[in-house]
Amino acid sequence: MSRSPSPGSTRNRGAMAEGILEIEGLRKQYGPVVAVDGVDLSLKTGEFVTFLGPSGSGKTTTLQIIAGLQSASAGHIRLNGQAIDPLPPHQRNIGVVFQHYALFPHMSIARNIAFPLEMRRVPAAEIRRRVEEALALVGLEGYGQRHPRQLSGGQQQRVALARALVFRPPLLLMDEPLGALDKQLREQMQLEISRLHRELGASIVYVTHDQEEALVMSDRIAVFNHGRIEQIGASEELYERPRSRFVAGFLGESNFFEGRVEALQGELCRIASPAGPLLARRNGDLAVGDPTVVAVRPERLCLLDGSAAGGGGEPENRLEGRVQEVVYLGLSRKYLLRLADGQEVVVRQQAQDAERSGLGPGDLVRLGWRAANANALEVAAGSDEADGKETGQ
Amino acid sequence: MTGGEELSAAGRGAVWWHRLRALICVLVGLYLVAPLVIVLIISFSSAPFLSFPPPGLSLQWYDNLFGNPVWLRSLITSIEILVPTSILATLLGTAAAYGLARSRLPAAAAIQGFLMAPVVVPVIITAAGIFGFFRHIGLNGTLPGLILAHTVLTVPYVVATVGAALSVVDARLEDAARTLGASPLVCFRRITLPLILPAVLSGLLFAMVTSFDELIVSLFISTPRVRPVTVQMWSNIRGDVDPTIAAIATLLFGFSLLALLADHLARRRSAGGAR
Numbered sequence: 045m046s047r048s049p050s051p052g053s054t055r056n057r058g059a060m061a062e063g064i065l066e067i068e069g070l071r072k073q074y075g076p077v078v079a080v081d082g083v084d085l086s087l088k089t090g091e092f093v094t095f096l097g098p099s100g101s102g103k104t105t106t107l108q109i110i111a112g113l114q115s116a117s118a119g120h121i122r123l124n125g126q127a128i129d130p131l132p133p134h135q136r137n138i139g140v141v142f143q144h145y146a147l148f149p150h151m152s153i154a155r156n157i158a159f160p161l162e163m164r165r166v167p168a169a170e171i172r173r174r175v176e177e178a179l180a181l182v183g184l185e186g187y188g189q190r191h192p193r194q195l196s197g198g199q200q201q202r203v204a205l206a207r208a209l210v211f212r213p214p215l216l217l218m219d220e221p222l223g224a225l226d227k228q229l230r231e232q233m234q235l236e237i238s239r240l241h242r243e244l245g246a247s248i249v250y251v252t253h254d255q256e257e258a259l260v261m262s263d264r265i266a267v268f269n270h271g272r273i274e275q276i277g278a279s280e281e282l283y284e285r286p287r288s289r290f291v292a293g294f295l296g297e298s299n300f301f302e303g304r305v306e307a308l309q310g311e312l313c314r315i316a317s318p319a320g321p322l323l324a325r326r327n328g329d330l331a332v333g334d335p336t337v338v339a340v341r342p343e344r345l346c347l348l349d350g351s352a353a354g355g356g357g358e359p360e361n362r363l364e365g366r367v368q369e370v371v372y373l374g375l376s377r378k379y380l381l382r383l384a385d386g387q388e389v390v391v392r393q394q395a396q397d398a399e400r401s402g403l404g405p406g407d408l409v410r411l412g413w414r415a416a417n418a419n420a421l422e423v424a425a426g427s428d429e430a431d432g433k434e435t436g437q
Numbered sequence: 438m439t440g441g442e443e444l445s446a447a448g449r450g451a452v453w454w455h456r457l458r459a460l461i462c463v464l465v466g467l468y469l470v471a472p473l474v475i476v477l478i479i480s481f482s483s484a485p486f487l488s489f490p491p492p493g494l495s496l497q498w499y500d501n502l503f504g505n506p507v508w509l510r511s512l513i514t515s516i517e518i519l520v521p522t523s524i525l526a527t528l529l530g531t532a533a534a535y536g537l538a539r540s541r542l543p544a545a546a547a548i549q550g551f552l553m554a555p556v557v558v559p560v561i562i563t564a565a566g567i568f569g570f571f572r573h574i575g576l577n578g579t580l581p582g583l584i585l586a587h588t589v590l591t592v593p594y595v596v597a598t599v600g601a602a603l604s605v606v607d608a609r610l611e612d613a614a615r616t617l618g619a620s621p622l623v624c625f626r627r628i629t630l631p632l633i634l635p636a637v638l639s640g641l642l643f644a645m646v647t648s649f650d651e652l653i654v655s656l657f658i659s660t661p662r663v664r665p666v667t668v669q670m671w672s673n674i675r676g677d678v679d680p681t682i683a684a685i686a687t688l689l690f691g692f693s694l695l696a697l698l699a700d701h702l703a704r705r706r707s708a709g710g711a712r
Contacts, residue, residue: 113612133615134624146613150631159627163618207617 064089064247065110065215070119072105072271079105081271083119087215090245092238093276094258097268098294103251106268107217110249112136124214134163139208139216143223145200147192153179153203154188160211178206181240198229205237209244218250222257234260255295259283267291287328289421292339299345299389301338305330305420312415318385323360324418335423342378342392344417347401348410359412365389367407379403381411473690480683487678498684508681511669515649517580518665522587523644529588530595530644531637535629537596538603539611549596556593560653563590568657578660586658587648594647595640602636603629638703642696649692 063086072080080102087093095103108114110121112133121128128136147156154175161171179185182202192200201221208216218237222230238261241248252258258265259279266276267290275282275291286292289300303317313330315322315338324338346359365381368388377398379391391411393401403409475489480498482491502508533552537545555563567586568577576582606629614624630637652667659668666685673682 111612111616113616132620133612134618134620136616137618138616140613140616142609142613144607144609146607146609148610148614148628159614159619160617163623211618 063087064091064124065249066120066122067106067110068120068122070106070109070121071117072102072109072114073117078271080109080116083271083273085266085273085276087247087249089247092241092248092250092261092263094262094265095249095251095268096253096255096258096265096295097274098253101268102271103253103268104219105271107219107249107251110215111138111140111217137211137213139211139213141201141204141208141216141218141221143220145192145197145204145224147200147203147207149192151191152188153184153190153192153195156192156203157188157207157210160207164211174210178210181209182206182236197225198233201225201233202236205240209240209246214247216246216248218248220251220253222252222254230257231260237261258295265295267294269294285327286339286419287421289337289339289423292419292421297342297390297392298339299342301340301387302423303336303338305332305334305336307332313420315420319363319383319387322418323415324420325416327419328422330420330422336420337423338418338420340413340418342390343376345389345391345411345413347379347391347393347397347403348412360415361418362410362412363389364408364410367403367405367409369405370403379409381409476683476686477690479680480687482680482683485679487680487683498680501679501681502684502688505681508666508669508685511664511666512685514580514663515665515667518583518587519645519648521584522591522648523641525584525588526591526595526644527637527641530592530640531599531633533592534596534599534603535625538600539608549600552596553593555590560590564654564657567654571658577658578663580663582658583655583663583665586654587651590651590654591644591647594643595637598636598640598643599633602633606632635703635706639700642700646693646696649689 065085065087067083067085070080070083071078083102083106085093095106097103105114109116112128112131116129123136123138147153148159151159157175157178158171161174166174175188176185179188182205184199184202184206187195187199187203192203195203201224204221221237222233225233234257237250240246241261250258250261262279264276264278265282267274267282269290275287277285282291282295286295286298292298293300301315301317301319301322303315303322305313306316306321307314308326308330309323311325312323313326313336315324315336317338322338324340330336348359348362363383365383367379368382369380371378371380374395376392376394379393381389381391383389389411479487479489479491481494481496482488483493483495483497484491502512530552533548537549542548567589571577571582571586576585610628610632611624614628615621619627650667651665652671655665655668656671659665666689670682670685
């Protein structure tokens with residue numbers, strides 16, 4: 045513990061106020077297919093940004109372009125203020141961790157970790173010292189002489205991490221690094237990666253399609269959809285204040301009520317919907333008469349039978365529905381309700397409250413939610429809302 | 438009870454089938470090996486003509502083989518062709534296989550087809566083509582001509598074996614090496630080549646055996662002055678047949694056997710070492 049276990053803890057500190065990574069108007073087109081469609085991003089030094097999105101949303105392609113493994117059709121990337129677009133991957137000095145570890149099977153663990161240092165012509169004695177340090181950093185002391193195939197998936201991923209960190213890159217890219225691990229190991233590794241990020245002050249871009257993973261580790265999350273960043277912000281901001289229906293639906297679960305803006309009331313707005321009049325927070329540029337969709341989290345809905353607790357204060361929105369189904373989830377219970385106009389609504393209740401209410405299928409219930417917990421979102425004409433199943437109503 | 442009987446009946450059927458299969462395997466094996474064994478025995482014959490079984494044993498045909506300057510000369514010619522051919526074919530074939538495996542060219546399949554053509558097209562046609570072409574540029578009957586022709590014939594074997602190995606090597610290993618600071622050349626030398634080395638050696642051995650064994654193209658473009666051993670055997674068979682031919686065949690057989698064995702050992706080592 046006397047020697048600093050963190051090889052990069054002081055690097056880049058106070059270098060410059062500008063972001064370590066600046067991406068401007070990045071595009072990638074394969075023939076008629078646009079994989080990345082105008083991505084802009086600025087990463088602060090020491091920041092952990094997650095690219096979250098469904099497969100095919102352009103997040104991995106963006107990462108590969110940053111690494112130099114694919115070329116961009118348009119746009120610019122600067123690392124530490126220097127344009128890296130013309131550089132081949134081996135001159136970019138960016139660490140990359142791949143989903144399937146990509147350890148060299150014909151080399152020992154120590155040789156794997158030494159590889160980037162050998163490429164940089166680091167003296168042998170220092171290589172040995174830094175390999176030891178890197179192994180200690182990921183908790184694999186004494187594994188240096190083994191071969192990759194003798195290690196478990198989690199251990200291999202730690203080696204891949206050590207190998208990508210050992211040459212102290214200013215930026216670390218991680219492409220679904222935990223995708224091949226089972227759930228328990230994944231959660232353990234998430235904490236491990238968070239710890240490394242804190243200890244080393246590394247700047248990290250992390251790609252995943254797992255929203256929980258994104259929430260656990262990120263300083264900021266960039267939600268990708270159709271090759272664009274749909275919204276970028278801190279986890280809480282994205283969860284509580286989504287700006288589009290896609291974000292509200294992809295990050296966590298949401299109930300949606302389509303309607304039209306009737307009146308504006310300061311922060312709030314009144315909406316006419318098939319389910320009835322609704323009051324919700326105005327999220328985005330909405331004017332009277334605009335079409336809108338109201339997003340409410342299932343855990344923000346409360347069932348108003350007797351005890352009106354839950355949201356703290358009287359809910360401004362009240363509807364009636366009939367219980368269709370109750371799903372037992374351990375910590376909580378999920379109710380599937382059908383409203384008078386036929387719309388289905390999901391409500392989540394803590395186990396304690398659920399036991400007290402003792403609701404079952406067929407029961408008629410009143411449900412309500414605070415206006416502050418509902419977001420009225422902009423509906424861009426002919427965008428995602430035209431995607432399919434949710435257009436009905 | 439009835440269930441048990443059915444079971445034993447089925448079991449008996451399985452045993453019979455097992456025995457029948459073993460018998461078929463032995464017969465096919467004998468069928469394949471018998472001619473080789475007969476040639477091998479004749480090569481040690483004491484009779485001055487091809488007869489089986491031989492009346493007695495002797496090493497005179499091996500003596501004749503190494504003592505007779507015609508045979509020795511042709512053996513040396515064969516080796517002079519084989520060594521550069523196999524090296525050239527391995528270099529070109531490996532480079533081609535790597536390019537094809539990592540290329541996104543739409544023409545890659547067509548190029549692969551062209552490279553593989555010599556094993557698909559009847560050899561006699563390739564031979565006639567090479568003969569016609571070489572006559573124009575004056576390569577017929579020369580050592581470089583034979584080397585070039587044999588290279589064309591052996592490249593497909595290297596492309597096929599190395600290509601198969603490359604399809605198993607994860608291209609992401611190369612991506613990883615490049616992000617870690619390896620230039621494309623260093624990446625190939627440090628990562629790709631070690632992983633496909635058994636296949637490269639295998640291709641080299643195939644090329645050697647194929648070149649040593651090649652008759653038809655050599656027949657077209659060789660002359661009595663530059664004459665590989667297979668062509669010498671051919672003319673010998675048509676003229677005065679004596680068991681020297683069996684001795685040389687046994688040598689060829691031994692060479693192929695050694696090559697196969699080396700290949701097997703190389704693969705075993707790589708399977709035990711790095712996988």
